[in-house]
């Protein structure tokens with residue numbers, strides 16, 4: 275299987291003509307379930323490669339990588355993050371989850387809480403939800419926007435377009451500072467969400483995952499799909515692409531995400547720092563000292 279071809283299909287860099295309905299949540303790139311073992315092996319290879327690349331990322335200490343995950347409930351954000359990052363050194367990764375903002379967070383602009391969590395050089399940062407909620411849940415529930423304490427004259431019908439622009443500029447700023455941004459929308463079907471919710475109800479050990487709130491949110495399914503589409507149309511860019519990842523089959527979701535992360539790290543053309551002549555001499559001296567013990 276050609277991995278670059280696999281990725282290309284799901285990567286959106288120019289959103290102008292993007293339509294969500296052109297993307298099938300059940301798509302597996304023609305890989306039938308008979309090829310699942312092969313896909314598992316590919317995922318394992320991807321995870322291994324990721325771990326090797328992360329080591330160079332940290333050693334070189336120039337680039338950083340921010341991975342953003344957005345999705346409807348039960349699309350598999352948590353499981354994907356867990357599997358894809360399973361091989362990496364935990365000391366080099368930070369995962370931040372963004373829930374409804376606290377009173378303190380509401381006192382600031384909406385990027386404030388996220389800015390503090392952007393990864394530094396040499397590190398990978400993962401956002402489990404992000405400032406994109408500001409054009410999703412907030413757009414669908416006007417009462418949330420009202421609770422944001424914004425001065426009235428600033429809340430106009432242009433607010434979503436303004437947010438798209440500000441987010442785009444922020445991501446451009448990060449890219450220009452060496453922090454690459456890659457965004458994932460795990461694209462789940464309504465039918466599969468229902469099946470997963472049912473699974474949470476049927477299995478006692480999964481009951482804790484079930485939230486009646488999620489079922490309420492499901493009633494806004496169409497509004498969410500429209501908001502996601504509009505978000506991708508306005509915020510996909512070459513320096514911060516969206517991946518629209520089919521999410522009805524977890525094994526496939528994980529494979530695409532792992533390959534996309536590997537691809538992003540490879541694009542940095544990472545190299546271990548070169549040891550200077552002076553440093554080499556110091557290393558030789560240290561060796562001598564150890565040998566003389």
Ligand code: ATP
Pocket residue numbers: 347352372373374375402403404407408411412418485
């Ligand atoms: P899981 O349910 O798997 O634990 P989750 O990401 O769904 O993970 P929740 O504890 O359910 O976590 O809460 C996240 C909720 O917070 C979502 O409903 C999301 O829409 C909401 N949220 C996130 N950011 C904002 C925001 N800026 N304003 C309002 N609500 C937000």
Ligand code: MG
Pocket residue numbers: 347485488
């Ligand atoms: Mg939830």
